[in-house]
Amino acid sequence: MLIQRLSIIGVGLIGGSLVRALKRVGACGEVVGCGRNTANLQHAIDLGVIDRYDTNPASAVKNADMVVVAVPLGTMASMFATIREALFPQAIITDVGSAKATVVADARQHLGEHLPRFVPGHPIAGTEKSGVAASFAELFENRRVILTPLPETDSQAHAKVTTMWKTTKAEVVDMSVEHHDKVLAATSHLPHVLAYSLVETLANMETRTEIFRFAAGGFRDFTRIASSDPRMWHDICLANRDAILQVLGEFSTDLAQLAEAIQQGDSQRIENIFTRAKTARDQFNG
Amino acid sequence: MLIQRLSIIGVGLIGGSLVRALKRVGACGEVVGCGRNTANLQHAIDLGVIDRYDTNPASAVKNADMVVVAVPLGTMASMFATIREALFPQAIITDVGSAKATVVADARQHLGEHLPRFVPGHPIAGTEKSGVAASFAELFENRRVILTPLPETDSQAHAKVTTMWKTTKAEVVDMSVEHHDKVLAATSHLPHVLAYSLVETLANMETRTEIFRFAAGGFRDFTRIASSDPRMWHDICLANRDAILQVLGEFSTDLAQLAEAIQQGDSQRIENIFTRAKTARDQFNG
Numbered sequence: 001m002l003i004q005r006l007s008i009i010g011v012g013l014i015g016g017s018l019v020r021a022l023k024r025v026g027a028c029g030e031v032v033g034c035g036r037n038t039a040n041l042q043h044a045i046d047l048g049v050i051d052r053y054d055t056n057p058a059s060a061v062k063n064a065d066m067v068v069v070a071v072p073l074g075t076m077a078s079m080f081a082t083i084r085e086a087l088f089p090q091a092i093i094t095d096v097g098s099a100k101a102t103v104v105a106d107a108r109q110h111l112g113e114h115l116p117r118f119v120p121g122h123p124i125a126g127t128e129k130s131g132v133a134a135s136f137a138e139l140f141e142n143r144r145v146i147l148t149p150l151p152e153t154d155s156q157a158h159a160k161v162t163t164m165w166k167t168t169k170a171e172v173v174d175m176s177v178e179h180h181d182k183v184l185a186a187t188s189h190l191p192h193v194l195a196y197s198l199v200e201t202l203a204n205m206e207t208r209t210e211i212f213r214f215a216a217g218g219f220r221d222f223t224r225i226a227s228s229d230p231r232m233w234h235d236i237c238l239a240n241r242d243a244i245l246q247v248l249g250e251f252s253t254d255l256a257q258l259a260e261a262i263q264q265g266d267s268q269r270i271e272n273i274f275t276r277a278k279t280a281r282d283q284f285n286g
Numbered sequence: 287m288l289i290q291r292l293s294i295i296g297v298g299l300i301g302g303s304l305v306r307a308l309k310r311v312g313a314c315g316e317v318v319g320c321g322r323n324t325a326n327l328q329h330a331i332d333l334g335v336i337d338r339y340d341t342n343p344a345s346a347v348k349n350a351d352m353v354v355v356a357v358p359l360g361t362m363a364s365m366f367a368t369i370r371e372a373l374f375p376q377a378i379i380t381d382v383g384s385a386k387a388t389v390v391a392d393a394r395q396h397l398g399e400h401l402p403r404f405v406p407g408h409p410i411a412g413t414e415k416s417g418v419a420a421s422f423a424e425l426f427e428n429r430r431v432i433l434t435p436l437p438e439t440d441s442q443a444h445a446k447v448t449t450m451w452k453t454t455k456a457e458v459v460d461m462s463v464e465h466h467d468k469v470l471a472a473t474s475h476l477p478h479v480l481a482y483s484l485v486e487t488l489a490n491m492e493t494r495t496e497i498f499r500f501a502a503g504g505f506r507d508f509t510r511i512a513s514s515d516p517r518m519w520h521d522i523c524l525a526n527r528d529a530i531l532q533v534l535g536e537f538s539t540d541l542a543q544l545a546e547a548i549q550q551g552d553s554q555r556i557e558n559i560f561t562r563a564k565t566a567r568d569q570f571n572g
Contacts, residue, residue: 274516
């Protein structure tokens, strides 16, 4: 069996879906869930996602050969500090955080002798929904999981985390921490910031009620991600602040130029921008 | 029969879907399609959408009791001028333009004695796809169609256009021209401008290839509308310039404030914005 005892710290959409995918193919033995909300943990047991729960992270990781830390980025440091002493000496630790530089810094500071068996990870999957009730075994199929191993990362630990994610039918890709954070700022973090900001703007308009009444499918798709968990995205914005501000700055400059073209009635420039964007978007499959 | 002879100027997604919906319930007799692309018009005949075509708008509207002008906003004025002399004296004319003030100005200038039977309209439906091949009879079901009748609009013409759209199972709502343009700038035009601008920004980044490779479902939904027809959206931006620039300005101010909060690590402000936006988006059904 790939994993004898799996400890999941944070049993939500991602952690729950990972366990479901592993259990489906018998890739793991006992699964211990950890969190602060016992109702949620009990629900995870009722759903058959976890076998038992423990609200104390230190005891939840005891004897686990694989520990998946799926907590908000802002609580990663204290979680590492809490579990460090209790970790099995050969335990492999990984996370699912959406930004990697801060998690790596937290691990370096708090995981001590366990650092070589910590493999930073990020599954590029999810929906605007949260919680274990929304989890499903197929979430990672044909999705990509990015691992950002460190110079000191143990190759066997790296291989095992790779195998774990491949078992969920995801494609696993290695990348540097810096590169991950830059790419994700552009493709995921900035769109979320824009969606939240747009809905905030519209919600503050006088015509708010009618605006939502007359919104069509394009608007629905465009703003769906604004239903994502505010606390999680708050943490991501702070954790990946520099990369997000960088690409947000580039976007703001481009948007101001487009606004200027509209203001000036510069047909050619407007149509060029729209045509280039359509071409790029059409090349992106899906 | 509701409509004896229907003339559709511009046989694309909207015009094609309207005809399909009307034919499905036997609400119209002969349908004459008009456009510049004969291959597209022949395709519309092959699909059973139109019965015959005429590339000359003046002869295409001859003897039609209902004329639907579904051409880009930028060609509305010249189309009105072209058909005016050929229109049947009792012909009812409507359009499907995404902005209404310019269409109304064009109609006032070019439709002459036919103005009282012109009923400005806008079905709030569509996809990022264009063309008659993408048309389907169910496009308007449970969607809203906004009509912006003028003080001089004939009540029978207004009633007939209302009935035509109700026949497609759409909900028909009347609104002032100015109000329509303001609401649509916020819910449709601004999101399209942002989607085009974001894809333009990302397409210009060094990491372009990887950005699209590692984009997930949220990005896909968020940028889908950037695949919309560039020429059509160019026309909309110029036609509804003032309302778009107004709401774009409000958005840019809000976005700059959010960027500032991220820059300063102002946790409370970031979380408040995200939470308000999530609440507003969650209240919007869908």
